Amino acid sequence: MSYLNKTYSFVKQENFDGFLRAVGLPEDKIEQVLKFSPDQKLTKDGDTYTYHTHGFEGPKEVKFQSGVEFDDVIGADKTPIKTTYVVDGNTVTQTITAAQGNATFKREYIDDDLIVTITGNKFDGVSKRYYKAK
Template sequence: MSFLGKKYTFDRGENFDEFLKLIGLPEDQIQKHFQFKPTTTLIKEGDKYKIITVHNDDTKETVFESGVPFDETIDGGLKLKTTYTVDGNTVTQVIEHPNGNTTFKREYSDTELKVTITAENWDGTAYQYYNA
């Protein structure tokens, strides 16, 4: 698991703007979102994992145990149930919400993090690519 503790920096996305429209983000916020290059790091601490995401001056830390659902509050105060499952170099996050589940599949390598985003009520697939 050589990817643990490694910082990955956002490089590019595919179809991510369509995903943001699907979840109801206003157009001005979508455009603003693409101006930033967040970083993300996955750390293992005992039986728990921590994903640290730095987006400008905002740092978000998410602590989880693989396969254990927990309540999470996202931007706008929306409370959702989230489950992360770690399987080798893949971390799959399933978010349950009233409009259907959304899945973020993070595939780590020594040089890249690829995030595949799908949603139950969407025919599309979005991708985000990060470089180590």
């Protein structure tokens, strides 16, 4: 797990606006979210992982154990969600269940690259966000 404790910086995205429209985000919010380019880092302490990000709301930490569902919130409006992260080698898959629909964020760590592939039950396409280790 050479990706642990590395900070990854946002590089580019593909079709993320399509995903945001599919989950019903208003156009004015989509413009803001598309500018959102948080650094992210994953750390581990025993069986607990922590995702560290910094974005609109400032720094955020999400603590989780692989395969264990928990309550969380996303976005500036603090939308409640159920989420589960599964760590499998160099892949961390997050599944979200919310009133707006379900989504999967598959994070693949390949050398110094992080590719996040986003799919959802209300989204016909695939979105990707790319990051590079600092």
